[in-house]
Amino acid sequence: MLLDRFRPEKSNEVPFIILASFLITFIATRLFVHFFPFIFINIKGVHIHHFAYGIIILTLVGFFDLVVRPKDSLLRWTSVVFGIGMAISYDEFGMWLRLDDDGYWRYGYDAAIVISSILLNIVYFGGFWKKLGRGTLLLFRKIRRRFI
DSSP, rough: HHHHTTTTOGGHHHHHHHHHHHHHHHHHHHHHHHHHHOOOEEEETTOOOHHHHHHHHHHHHHHHHHHHHHOOHHHHHHHHHHHHHHHHHTTHHHHHSSOOSOOOOOHHHHHHHHEEEEHHHHHHHHHHHHHHHHHHHHHHHHHHHHHO
């Protein structure tokens, strides 16, 4: 499978699963909204945007993970669902900022790039950032000792 080539070490499996499900769902959501803009839920004249579903998913998964504290395969499944919820929520990130559904789509792409970059750094460059953080901390301690 293609994703197996990019699978990180075991300790970064959950962030990798979140990243993969986030990217796949974000792309699928954008394509669906582009090709089927007329499909949405309307309750008493109110258009329910899909970021609301994403927030509900994030809330349920977060609560479940905090209460149940799943292990192994169940944790992998909740990671997938969490990535899906993030993608659905952040797809309409511009609506969070502008509270308007006109021309907001660009912010969703920006949010997806930022989130993907952060997750990529966590998954593939975590060791680098830990070493940099430790080195920076040691440097600040040396400077503090010298001047204080």
